[in-house]
Amino acid sequence: MKFLLVEDNIELAHAISSRMQLDGHVVDHASRIQDATAFSQSEDYDLILLDIMLPDGDGTTFLKHHRASRKDTPVIILTARSQVSDRINMLDLGADDYVTKPFDHAELQARCRAVLRRRMGTAQTVLRLGDVAFDPVKGQLTVKDRVVSLRNRELRLLELLFNGPGQIFPKHKLFDRLFSYDDDVSENAIEVYIGRLRKHLEGSELSITTLRGLGYRLDHG
C-alpha cells in the first residue's frame, strides 16, 4: 500500500517509515502542510497518516482542505494530545480514525485495514497465488469455490506468508507479528495458528511447511 505520512518530527517520521517499509509498504513523507498538500494533489495514496501539531499550522487545516477538495483518501490522525479533550472534535472534522502516540504498529495496521474496509465497500484488493485468492482488507480467503473468513491473527499471519512464497520466516518474526508485547505467551503459540491456516488451505495448491529449527515456509505447488 502507498502511504503519505505527514509528521514534522524527522526522527519519528523516519522510524515510522522504516517500520512500514519492513511490512512492504511505500511511504512518502511530508513535514509541513504545504508539502503534504502538494504530495496529495500529485499522487494517489491509499491512506494518509496525519500529525496534528505541524510547524506551519494545525493538521486539521490540511484535513479540512483535503475534504473540501473532494479527496476521499482515508485519513488517520497521529495525535499526542490528551485523549479526553479533542477526541470527538477530530472525528467531526472528517478524520476516519486516530491513534495516540506512541502507537503499536500492529494496531495501526489493524486500524488502517478497518478504515479501508469501511471506505472501499465492494472494491477488491485480492492477491492471487495458485488457485487461492486472498483479500487482506476483507480478511477473506477463497480456495477454489470455498470462501473462508479469517480470524485476525490468521489473517496477519497469512498476509506475511503471502508476501514471500518460498521464503523462510523464522518463528520469532511471526510471533512479533501476531502477539502484542504484553501478551504472556510462548513462541510455540504460533503452531496453533499455523495449524488453522493449514486447515483452511486444505485441498489447494498451497501448503505450509515446517522447517525444524528454522521456521515456516509457504509453498506453491
Added chain:
Amino acid sequence: MAEAVRVAGSLRKRLSLTLIGGTAVLAMILFFAVRSYAAQIAQQGQDRILGASVTAILDAATLRDGQVQVDIPYASFSMLGTESDDRVFYAIYQDDLLLSGYDQLPAGSITQAGGATYQEISVDGAQVRLAAASRVLIGANIRTTVSVGVGQTQDALSGTLNRISRNVAIFGGGFFVLAVLLSFWATSNTIAPLQRLTDSLTRRGPQDLSPVTQPVPSEMVPLVSSLNVLMGRLDQSLSRSEDFIAEAAHRVRTPLATVRSYAETTLQRVSKEENRMALRSMIRAIDESSRAAGQLLDHAMITFRADHLDRQQIDLFDLVEDLVVRLTPVADMKDVQIQLSGPKPVTVAGDPILLQNALRNLIDNALKYAPADSVIDIAVHDAPGQHVVVKDQGPGFPEDQILTLAGRFVRGDNAAGSIGSGLGLTIAHEVAIAHGGAMTLANRPKGGACVTFTLSS
C-alpha cells in the same frame, strides 16, 4: 470547590432596618410635635376665655360712695360652659380683702397679678387653670385696687387633647406601616440588580468565563469590572493549563513514539534471543509510561471537569456503540469479539467526554485481560437506573481486593505482566460518583470480571 462563604449581615436587612428605624423615629417626633402644638393651641383658647371672663368681671367693678361694688355679669360665667361640666372658681379681692368668691384660691397670685396672668394651680387635688387681673379704682378721695381671679378645671381640655393624640397616633401608625411597606419595596428594588447579576452568573455553564455584559447600576460597576478582570484571568490560566497539558503530552509522547517505532523495527531485524528480550521489555516500558502519562493527564482533566459537570442529553447506547466501533480493531488483533446489546435510545443527562473516558477505560480493561477467542459482553440498560455492564472471560478480580480496586494506583495482584497504571478503574469510579451513580466490581460465576457502571440510582 464550594467553600463556605463567611456571612456578615445582610444588605436587605440592613437597608430595611435603617429605613424602618428612621421612619419609627420620625413618626414619634411627629406624634409629640403635633400633640404639644395642639395642647398649646387648646391652652391658648382656654386662656382667652378665662381672660375675657376676668375682664368682664373687672369691668363691672365700680366705686360708689367709697365702696367697691361688683355686679358680676351673667355672661362672664356662661362663657365658661363646657361639655365636660368643668368646675369654675372665682375670687374678687379689694386690695388684700376677699370681697366675694372662693377663698381657697391662692390670694397672692391674684392680688399681685397686675396685668393679665395665667397659671396652673391645684385646688382640691384638681388641676385648675387660673386667670387673674387687677384694676385700680380711683374715687374722690380713695384709691383702691380690685383683683379678680377666675379658674377652671381642665377636663374638657384634656379630653380634647386625648382625642387629638389618638388621631395623631392612628395617623402616625398608618404612616409607619406605609413606610415599612415602602421600605421593603425600595429594598427589593435596590437589591434586584444584584439578584439579577447573581442569577445570570449561576445559570452559566461551567466553561463560560466570558465577561458580564448586561447593564448594571453605576454603584455595581467597580464590582462587576473586577469580576470581569478576574474571569478573564481565570479563562486565560485555564486555557494556558489546557495548552500546557497538550504541550506536555506532545513533548513526552512524540519521543516515546520515535523510540517505540525504532525498537519495533529493530526487533524485526535481530534474531538473537537476549536482544529480542531486551527490546520487548523496552517496548513494554514505553507503553507503560505513555499509558501512565496519558491516564494521569486524563485524570487531571476529569477531576477538573467532575467539579463542573457539563451535562447534556445524550444517548448512552450511541456513545457505547461508538466506543465499540473504535475499539474493534484492537479487539480483532487479539481475536476477541465485542458484543453489544441494549435498547436504543437510552437517554441520559451526563458529561459526554467524562462518560466516554470512563467507559473506554472499562472496555480497555476488559480487552487487556480477555483471552484470545473470547467474547466481551457489553449490555446497556435503560431506566430505572440506566447502567452499563461490561463482562469479560478473563481471570476476573482477586476476591480479596474487589472492594479496594477502584482506589488510585491500585492494581490487581493478577495484573502482573500486563500494562496499566491502575488509574483506569479510579477514573471510571470517579465519573460514576460525579454523576450521582456508582460502580460495582464482581466476578462471574464461570470466571471473568463483571463491572456495573450505574449513572444514577
